Amino acid sequence: MPKNPIVLANFHCRTSGRWAILGVAVPGAKPLLPHNTSCYGGHVTFQVGDKVIYPNHGLGIVERIEEKTILGTTCGFFHLRIVSNDTTVLVPVANVDGVGLRKAITDEEVDRLFSLLSDGKIDNHQNWKGRFKDNSDKMRTGSIYDMADVLKNLTFLSKSKSLSFREKRMLDRAKALIISEISEVIREKALAVEERVNQALEKCFVVKARNVARTASRAKIAKPVKAAVTVVAAAAPRRPAARAS
Numbered sequence: 001m002p003k004n005p006i007v008l009a010n011f012h013c014r015t016s017g018r019w020a021i022l023g024v025a026v027p028g029a030k031p032l033l034p035h036n037t038s039c040y041g042g043h044v045t046f047q048v049g050d051k052v053i054y055p056n057h058g059l060g061i062v063e064r065i066e067e068k069t070i071l072g073t074t075c076g077f078f079h080l081r082i083v084s085n086d087t088t089v090l091v092p093v094a095n096v097d098g099v100g101l102r103k104a105i106t107d108e109e110v111d112r113l114f115s116l117l118s119d120g121k122i123d124n125h126q127n128w129k130g131r132f133k134d135n136s137d138k139m140r141t142g143s144i145y146d147m148a149d150v151l152k153n154l155t156f157l158s159k160s161k162s163l164s165f166r167e168k169r170m171l172d173r174a175k176a177l178i179i180s181e182i183s184e185v186i187r188e189k190a191l192a193v194e195e196r197v198n199q200a201l202e203k204c205f206v207v208k209a210r211n212v213a214r215t216a217s218r219a220k221i222a223k224p225v226k227a228a229v230t231v232v233a234a235a236a237p238r239r240p241a242a243r244a245s
Contacts, residue, residue: 046078046096046103051184054091055100055142058177059083059184065093084180100142109144110185113178116148117200120207122156123149128164135170144181150174155201156208 046052050062060080067076068090076093078101091101105113125131135153138146154163154171163171175197183193 046101051104052078052080053102053104053142053144053181054080054082054089055140056173056177057082057084057087057089058180059104060089063088083184084176100140102142104181104185105144107185110182113144113148113182114196114200116145117152117197118203118207120204120211121152122204122208123153125153132167132170135167139170139174144178147174147178151178151197152201152204156205159205 046062046065048062048064052060052062054060060082062078063081064079065076066079067074077090078093078096080089080091081087082089091099123134125134131153135150138150150170151174154167154174157163158168158171175194179190179193179197182188182197183190186193
């Protein structure tokens with residue numbers, strides 16, 4: 001087994017009026033563009049050396065842009081090296097939007113992400129099937145903000161009940177992907193970033209508990225006031241009818 005096996009991402013390639021869905025790597029690649037140029041993938045432009053995020057795989061580096069001929073059809077590919085496991089992934093240029101490939105977030109977006117992680121807004125989805133589907137859909141988008149929602153929701157849930165194996169794995173995956181991207185962007189060690197993420201989550205749960213307590217307190221105050229108004233209205237004496245002169 002090679003140290004960095006090549007994985008060809010599923011893609012659609014138009015050939016002879018039909019769509020071929022391919023999932024195997026074919027040798028014999030040749031450069032499509034010089035290393036100092038860029039290539040358009042959907043609505044996103046990537047250059048060699050760019051740091052990008054591949055959904056559910058994490059941070060990757062665009063090492064080169066190349067073309068491959070498969071089943072008689074030539075298609076362009078981004079050649080990515082996934083940092084976490086040194087795996088090479090080939091992403092079709094024409095399907096960048098479809099697979100959710102995106103550039104890594106900026107320093108400013110890191111601040112926004114930590115604000116989101118600590119805002120106290122948590123989706124309490126009680127139905128396991130619906131919750132798992134919603135969280136799976138969010139993980140597939142590749143958006144770090146969607147992954148932050150998954151991280152908040154499942155971490156909060158894990159404090160009150162045991163997660164299923166699949167949800168526990170999703171929670172661990174979301175946390176690892178978020179930490180690795182932030183660590184690369186702000187150039188801090190993963191352990192330091194993890195500590196900041198944990199602190200943001202704890203703040204989130206404190207804010208959540210405070211909001212719940214405030215809502216409950218308001219409900220208790222509102223009920224007696226409404227009851228008092230009802231009692232006064234019922235006890236009010238009727239005014240005697242006016243006598244005819």
